[in-house]
Amino acid sequence: KQEVTQIPAALSVPEGENLVLNCSFTDSAIYNLQWFRQDPGKGLTSLLLIQSSQREQTSGRLNASLDKSSGRSTLYIAASQPGDSATYLCAVYDDKIIFGKGTRLHILP
Amino acid sequence: DAGVTQSPTHLIKTRGQQVTLRCSPKSGHDTVSWYQQALGQGPQFIFQYYEEEERQRGNFPDRFSGHQFPNYSSELNVNALLLGDSALYLCASSQRDRGHRGYTFGSGTRLTVV
Numbered sequence: 001k002q003e004v005t006q007i008p009a010a011l012s013v014p015e016g017e018n019l020v021l022n023c024s025f026t027d028s029a030i031y032n033l034q035w036f037r038q039d040p041g042k043g044l045t046s047l048l049l050i051q052s053s054q055r056e057q058t059s060g061r062l063n064a065s066l067d068k069s070s071g072r073s074t075l076y077i078a079a080s081q082p083g084d085s086a087t088y089l090c091a092v093y094d095d096k097i098i099f100g101k102g103t104r105l106h107i108l109p
Numbered sequence: 110d111a112g113v114t115q116s117p118t119h120l121i122k123t124r125g126q127q128v129t130l131r132c133s134p135k136s137g138h139d140t141v142s143w144y145q146q147a148l149g150q151g152p153q154f155i156f157q158y159y160e161e162e163e164r165q166r167g168n169f170p171d172r173f174s175g176h177q178f179p180n181y182s183s184e185l186n187v188n189a190l191l192l193g194d195s196a197l198y199l200c201a202s203s204q205r206d207r208g209h210r211g212y213t214f215g216s217g218t219r220l221t222v223v
């Protein structure tokens with residue numbers, strides 16, 4: 001049974017810092033991995049999708065990496081801003097999406 | 110191009126009642142999946158519909174049922190509501206012949222059971 005773990009559960013950092021969010025999964029036989037952002041009480045916004053043949057994806061200040069063999073992914077956020085405050089969810093695809101519990105990120109102005 | 114549309118956005122029901130939530134997938138998508146997200150938790154998979162049939166199901170009781178229509182839209186029905194059914198219900202659509210390369214999520218329906 002696939003399990004997805006996200007560490008840390010919560011993180012507070014001053015504005016401008018670079019930060020890394022971690023995601024691990026137990027079964028490396030995944031198709032894709034996707035990072036989402038969720039604002040309080042809202043739905044999910046897709047940030048980055050990494051296909052199984054890829055090792056990383058970049059969008060603006062965001063960079064996500066995937067190491068299937070070790071069952072790990074990281075989301076790197078450069079030059080953090082208060083608007084980045086949200087919950088970040090990692091999800092892996094086998095025949096359905098399995099989510100982690102998320103990392104609640106708070107950027108201090 | 111409209112994304113995934115869910116209705117209603119908020120709903121309050123009494124314990125024991127029944128509820129129906131609706132989802133219209135993104136244009137070009139033919140598969141709909143439903144998720145339940147309790148407060149402070151990640152979304153949990155309920156079931157997935159393709160070609161009007163339930164294809165996969167998560168660990169949810171039979172009180173949770175669904176339907177997919179010929180236009181690919183979908184409904185989630187929950188019978189005999191419990192207080193613990195209070196959650197954000199998310200619908201996601203995808204395109205099966207692309208190996209589900211990217212799911213698009215709706216904004217969700219917030220269900221409160223009192």
